[in-house]
Amino acid sequence: MTPAARLAAAIEILDEVVIAARDGGAAADTLIQRYFTTRRYAGSKDRRAVRDLVFAVVRSSGERPHSGRAAVIGHARANDPALLALFGAAGHSPPPLVQGEPAASGGLAPAWLREMLGLRFGGDVGRQLVALLDRAPLDVRVNSLKAARADVAAVHPDWEILPRTAHGLRLPAGTVLEQEPDWQAGHIEVQDAGSQIAAAALAAKPGELVVDLCAGAGGKTLALAADMAANGALHGHLVACDTDRGRLSQLPPRAQRAGAHGIDMRLLDPGQEAAALADLMGKCDAVLIDAPCSGSGTWRRNPESRWRLTRERLARLATTQAQLIQLGTRLLRPGGRIVYVVCSLLPAEGEAQLAATPGLAGWSSRILTPADDGCDGFFIAQSSRL
Structure with missing residues (x-):
């Protein structure tokens, strides 16, 4: 897929995400998976790039946008102007930009939710919201019915011990958990x-x-x-x-x-x-x-x-x-x-x-x-x- 085709795919998915958010439909992860199930031509790099773009756009739009296209335009103007050049480019690109067409507003959360969180965090609400929209790490709990955390950690020195938990470990980004012997043996649970x-x-x-x-x-x-x-x-x-x-x-x-x-x-x-x-x-x-x-x-x-x-x-x-x-x-x-x-x-x-x-x-x-x-x-x- 060309960069322009990836952008077009992201817009299609975002349209579905917006509708699902409005009507109580499936989660974004599920919608992305469904989208690529019927598009076998997309390779793993394409799927990853489109997924990353979808979530980058979602994170940058505090209010629910009118459409996926509006969400992407708003995100591009605020965070990634290079995306704007892909509209109307050769190949399977989204249609060219139109003068004055709507763009989603930025922000970290809908105004009414930001106000509610402000009651808890006061002037610190901005910092808290930024962290709330960061990517989550992969944590596991060592299942003490079958294993001890010290033993699992000894086998995986790159797995971080979570000191505020009795059995927690944090795995490096990109770990494919299902391929880990400790997962297959029931020694660890995602938590x-x-x-x-x-x-x-x-x-x-x-x-x-x-x-x-x-x-x-x-x-x-x-x-x-x-x-x-x-x-x-x-x-x-x-x-x-x-x-x-x-x-x-x-x-x-x-x-x-x-x-x-x-x-x-x-x-x-x-x-x-x-x-x-x-x-x-x-x-x-x-x-x-x-x-x-x-x-x-x-x-x-x-x-x-x-x-x-x-x-x-x-x-x-x-x-x-x-x-x-x-x-x-x-x-x-x-x-x-x-x-x-x-x-x-x-x-x-x-x-x-x-x-x-x-x-x-x-x-x-x-x-x-x-x-x-x-x-x-x-x-x-x-x-x-x-």
Whole structure:
């Protein structure tokens, strides 16, 4: 593909990304993969170049653009003027530029989200936003059911030990994880350092009754299983719950590979969660609530997600988060521990959810950010049942 053809491909993909962000469609990564599935002529260098350009444009457009073409023109004018010469060039190029045609405005986030983040970060919001839109590193958690971090690190001296985690390593950029023997053997699991810190905050122990109330595909569940291990096996009762069948169905093969046997999986019906967990009410030693959220702390992985969020969707998420905290509290025995986590940095999903909850002691909380902690953005709060 010529540079002009790559630019045309990026514009086509960006058109799909804009529509998907508006209508709740697939993520940008998925759209890029689909695009090239039907275009076998594109080589690996072409695919990489187009993907890099798509994400560079997405990162540079704070507000959702009108179109992929407008997004590219705005990005080119602000960051890469050489791209402008490719419009109307020979070959499979995008049509020539037209006098006065629209161009997307730059920026790091939609104005209303920047304002909300300003409530948290004040004058530091610019630095925090820049880090939130940087490329994310590849972190893994060493699965202590099968291996020790020191042993894995000794085999891979170029893998960085993450000191704020008990089992974390950071891999060099470009590592093809699926080709690593430690991955194939289940010695490591992909998990951002912040996510590892969040799971560890529950301090799950062998022999306990622990509920992962929003398990999703099971990343934190597997971390809890390792924390609850005795003699190399899960010891206790670990319950992984979710209302999303597709995501929860990813846990069994992951658990099998990790050697995390005996996890109790429960698919919950929305609105009927308490009924499905009636046998656990008032009995749990610890409950982790990794609640559905805006994902504003993970923009560096999915930068187009900041185009998807609306005030209405944020309000719906906040309602769900409050309901989950109430449910988690009911599951606890007296003295039991609760950890509420969101991969969000918006106060509406953090401190605003910690209003006095009947039956709980006071909350303690912390914030993790890419700028200050080198991991995804998280709000993590802990409390216990009176």
